[in-house]
Amino acid sequence: MSRLIAAELLKLRKRGMTWILLYILIGIMILIHVLTYAFSQRAFPGAPADHTGGLQQILGLPLALPLALLFLASLGAVLATIMTASTTGNEYNWGTIRIALISAESRLRFLAAKLISVAIVVFIGMLIGLATGFLMSLITTAMSGNGFDFSFATRSYFWDQFLQFWRTFYVIAFYSLMGFVFAIIGRSAMPGIAVSIGILFFEPLITTLMRAAGGWVSNVPDYLFSANVNAINALTSVPGMFGGGGGGFGGAAVALPSVQHAYVVLGVYILVFLAAGFYLFRKRDVTG
Amino acid sequence: MMEKNDVILKTVGLSKNFGSLKAVSNLNIELYRGDVFAFLGPNGAGKSTTVGMILNLVNPTSGHVELFGRRLSDNPWLALRRIGAVIEGPAFYPYLSGWDNLAVLARSIGGIGNQRITEVLERVNLLDRSKDRYSHYSMGMKQRLGIASTLLRDPELIILDEPTNGLDPAGTKEIRDLIPKLAHESRAVLLCSHLLHEVELVCNRVAILKQGVTLANAPIGELLTQGQVLEVKVADLPGALAVLKTLDWIKSAKVENSSLIVEAPANSGARLNQALAEKGIFASELISRSASLESVFLQLTGGTEVE
Numbered sequence: 001m002s003r004l005i006a007a008e009l010l011k012l013r014k015r016g017m018t019w020i021l022l023y024i025l026i027g028i029m030i031l032i033h034v035l036t037y038a039f040s041q042r043a044f045p046g047a048p049a050d051h052t053g054g055l056q057q058i059l060g061l062p063l064a065l066p067l068a069l070l071f072l073a074s075l076g077a078v079l080a081t082i083m084t085a086s087t088t089g090n091e092y093n094w095g096t097i098r099i100a101l102i103s104a105e106s107r108l109r110f111l112a113a114k115l116i117s118v119a120i121v122v123f124i125g126m127l128i129g130l131a132t133g134f135l136m137s138l139i140t141t142a143m144s145g146n147g148f149d150f151s152f153a154t155r156s157y158f159w160d161q162f163l164q165f166w167r168t169f170y171v172i173a174f175y176s177l178m179g180f181v182f183a184i185i186g187r188s189a190m191p192g193i194a195v196s197i198g199i200l201f202f203e204p205l206i207t208t209l210m211r212a213a214g215g216w217v218s219n220v221p222d223y224l225f226s227a228n229v230n231a232i233n234a235l236t237s238v239p240g241m242f243g244g245g246g247g248g249f250g251g252a253a254v255a256l257p258s259v260q261h262a263y264v265v266l267g268v269y270i271l272v273f274l275a276a277g278f279y280l281f282r283k284r285d286v287t288g
Numbered sequence: 289m290m291e292k293n294d295v296i297l298k299t300v301g302l303s304k305n306f307g308s309l310k311a312v313s314n315l316n317i318e319l320y321r322g323d324v325f326a327f328l329g330p331n332g333a334g335k336s337t338t339v340g341m342i343l344n345l346v347n348p349t350s351g352h353v354e355l356f357g358r359r360l361s362d363n364p365w366l367a368l369r370r371i372g373a374v375i376e377g378p379a380f381y382p383y384l385s386g387w388d389n390l391a392v393l394a395r396s397i398g399g400i401g402n403q404r405i406t407e408v409l410e411r412v413n414l415l416d417r418s419k420d421r422y423s424h425y426s427m428g429m430k431q432r433l434g435i436a437s438t439l440l441r442d443p444e445l446i447i448l449d450e451p452t453n454g455l456d457p458a459g460t461k462e463i464r465d466l467i468p469k470l471a472h473e474s475r476a477v478l479l480c481s482h483l484l485h486e487v488e489l490v491c492n493r494v495a496i497l498k499q500g501v502t503l504a505n506a507p508i509g510e511l512l513t514q515g516q517v518l519e520v521k522v523a524d525l526p527g528a529l530a531v532l533k534t535l536d537w538i539k540s541a542k543v544e545n546s547s548l549i550v551e552a553p554a555n556s557g558a559r560l561n562q563a564l565a566e567k568g569i570f571a572s573e574l575i576s577r578s579a580s581l582e583s584v585f586l587q588l589t590g591g592t593e594v595e
Contacts, residue, residue: 007395015383095379099437102343102373103396105365286345287337 004104004113005120008087012121017086021079022125026132028075029068033059033136037143059140062152065161066236068133072126073168073233078197080122080172081179085192087118089183097286107282115180122172126165167232174229174266175200177273184277199225225269228262235259294321294357296445296476297342301351304337304500311337313500314351319445319493324468324477326487326508329497330589335480336376338497339447342478343373356444369397372438373447378430382423386414386433389422390440397441408436413462427454435463439470446470449480464490488581496588503588511584518557520548521573522564531567532560547573551587 012018040055058067088111091097104110141148175196183192207221221227234256257265297319304312312334319325327335340346342353344364353360355367380389387405394400409415412432417425425433431454438446448467452460467490471477481487487494487508494511496504504511522528525543532541532550538560539551552560557576564571 003395003398007392010388010392010395011381011384014388015381017383094382095376096381098343098345098375099373099379099393100396101345102368102371103393283347285340285347287340 001105001109001113004109005117008113008117009120012083012087012117018083018121021083022128025076025079025125025129029071029129029132030136032071033133033140037140040144056140056144056146059137059144060146061134061137061141061148061150062157064133064137065130066164068130069161069164069168070233070236071133072129073171073229076122076126076129076168077172077175078200080118080125080176081196081200082193083121084115084118084176085179085183085196086189087114088180089186089189089192092183092187093189101286108278111278111281118176119173122176123169126169126172130165164236167235170263170266171229171232174225174270177270177277181273181277184280222257222261223265225266227257228265231256231259231262232266295319295354296321296323296356297478298354299338299342299351300354302338302341302348302353303350304334304341304346305349310500312341312497315497315500315502317495317502317505319476319478321444321474321476322471323493324471324479324491326491326494327478327480327497328482328484328487328494328585332499333497334500335497336449337500339373339375339449339478339480342447343371343375344368345375369441370444371447372441372443372445373449374431374434374438374451375447375449377450377453378434378437380422380430380433380437383421385419385421386425386429386436387418389433390437393437393440400440404440408439411439412436412466428456428459431455431459431463435466443475445476445478447478447480450482451479452481452483452486460486484580484582484585494581496585498589504584508581512581516552516554516556517577517583518548518550518552518560519573519575519577520550520560520564520571521546522548522569522571524569527567528564528569531564531569535560535563 036055036059040059057063091100100110101107104113138148178199179192179196181192182195183189185191186195203224204226207224207226210221211218256262295318297317299315299317302312302315303310311332315334315338317325327338329335337346341348342355342360344360356370358367360367380386381392384392386409390405390408391402394405406415409418412435414429414432414436417429422430422433431451435448435451438448451467452463455463464486467477467479479487479491491508493507494504495502520528525546525548528548529541529543532538532548537553537556539553541548541550543549550560557574561571561574
C-alpha cells in the first residue's frame with residue numbers, strides 16, 4: 001500500500017495542475033485580503049458607521065484564522081474537488097487505468113492509495129492556505145497602522161481552530177468524494193468536476209426555494225448538502241455578516257440543522273460515496 | 289521452477305458477453321514458455337476483450353484464465369506481477385517524462401530501482417530522450433516506452449498489442465528482432481498485430497478469431513500447410529476451369545494472369561494433374577506455392593481486413 005501511495009504522490013507532485021490549484025488558492029486568498037483592506041480604507045454612502053472597523057477587525061487577528069478556514073471550506077472545497085475528480089477520472093481519459101491496475105496489488109488498494117494521497121495533498125494545501133491567511137492578516141494589520149495584540153493566543157483559541165480545521169477538512173472531504181464518485185461513474189474527470197461543482201453552487205439555490213415552499217418540503221434541505229455544510233461552518237468564530245455564525249456566505253440567518261445532525265448526514269453521504277466508488281471500481285470492466 | 293514448454297497461459301472455455309453481444313465465445317488457448325503467440329482477427333473479433341480478461345481488467349461471463357498453473361481469480365496480483373503488457377497501444381501520463389512514467393510504475397510494483405529503469409530504457413533506445421515529456425514523444429517513442437514498461441519487472445509473459453504501430457521501417461525491424469529474443473529468454477510473448485507478414489516472421493503459433501469465435505488455433509507451420517495453392521499453366525484455360533469445378537476436393541479455382549490459381553489440399557498436385565490429363569488437358573507448368581498467413585487469414589475470416 002505504501003508503494004502505491006508513493007507512486008500517487010509522485011504523480012501529484014509532478015503534475016502541473018496540483019501546483020496551479022495551489023497558486024489559485026494562495027492568489028485568491030491574497031486578493032480577498034487586499035480587496036477587503038482596500039474597502040476598509042474607503043467610506044461608502046449608506047455603509048454602517050463601523051464599516052471600516054468591522055472590515056479591519058475581520059482582517060486582523062484573532063479572526064484571520066477562522067476566516068481563512070471559512071474560505072477553505074468553500075474555495076478549498078472547489079479546488080480539492082477538481083483535484084480529486086481529475087486525479088481519478090484522468091486515469092480513464094488517458095487510458096493509464098489499464099497499466100495502473102495491472103501494476104497495482106488490487107483495485108481497491110489502488111483506489112485507496114489515490115484517496116489517501118489526495119487527502120495528504122489537501123491537508124498540505126489547507127495548511128498553506130491557513131498560513132497565507134495568517135501572513136496576509138499580519139500585513140494588512142501593519143498597513144492599517146493597528147498594533148499587534150496576541151493576547152487572544154490562548155490554548156482554548158488554538159484548540160478551537162484545531163477543531164475547526166478538521167471540520168473544514170470534513171466538509172472538503174465530502175465535496176471531494178462527490179467528485180471522486182461521479183468521476184468513477186462517468187469514467188472521466190469531467191462528470192466528477194461538473195456534477196460536484198454544479199451541486200456545490202446550485203444546491204443552495206434549490207435549498208432556498210425549498211425552504212420558501214413551506215410544509216414538509218422545507219424540511220428536505222436538512223437531509224441535503226448545503227444546510228449541513230453551513231451548520232458545520234457556522235461553528236467558526238467569524239461573525240455572521242462575514243459568512244460565519246450561521247447562514248453561510250452572505251446568507252440571511254436561517255434555521256440550520258444541529259451540528260450532530262450535520263455530521264451524521266454528511267457522514268452517511270461520505271460512506272455512500274466511498275462504497276459506491278469502490279464497488280463500481282472493483283466490479284466494472286475496464287475496456288478501451 | 290518452470291521449464292521451457294510449460295504452460296504459462298491457458299484459457300478454458302473463456303466467454304464474454306456485453307449484453308446480447310457475444311464478444312468472446314468459448315476460447316481455449318494455451319501459451320507455452322518460449323512461444324511467440326499471435327492473436328489475429330478483424331475489428332470486433334474479441335482480441336482486446338480476451339487480453340482484458342487475461343489481465344483481470346474484464347470479468348469473464350463464463351470460463352476462466354489460468355496463469356502459471358493457477359486460476360487468475362484465485363490471486364490476480366500473484367499472476368499479474370509476472371506479466372508485462374501494453375494494451376490497446378501505449379498509455380502513460382502525458383505530463384510526466386518517460387523516466388518518471390517508469391518511476392511511477394516501478395514504485396507501484398515495488399522492488400525496482402533506478403538501475404533497472406536505465407537498463408530497460410537503454411534496451412529500447414530511449415535513454416537519451418527519457419527526460420522529455422511523454423506528450424512530446426513521437427508515436428514510435430511511445431511504443432518503445434510501452435515495451436520498456438513491460439520489461440521493467442522482468443516478466444515471464446509479455447503481452448504486446450500492436451507494438452509496431454507508428455514505428456518507421458527501421459524501428460519496426462528493431463522491434464521485430466526484439467520480440468523473438470524476448471521469448472527466447474524463457475518468456476512467452478502474446479502478440480496482437482495487424483501486420484500478418486510480421487506475425488509470420490516472428491510468431492510460432494497463432495489463433496485467429498472472428499466475432500468472438502476461434503477459427504484457427506495452431507502452430508503457424510501447421511496452419512500454412514493445411515492448404516496448398518497451385519499455379520497451373522495450360523493452353524485451354526476455360527476447359528481446365530470447367531474440369532476443376534467438377535472436382536469436389538478443389539477448394540477454389542480462378543484465372544489469374546493467364547494461369548489457373550487453384551486452392552487444393554496439401555500434396556494434391558499429382559492428383560490435379562491426372563484429373564486434367566484424363567480430360568485431355570495437359571499442364572505445361574505446375575507450380576506449388578505454400579499459402580501465406582494472409583491468404584489463410586482471408587480465407588478463414590471471409591476476406592475481412594485485419595484490425
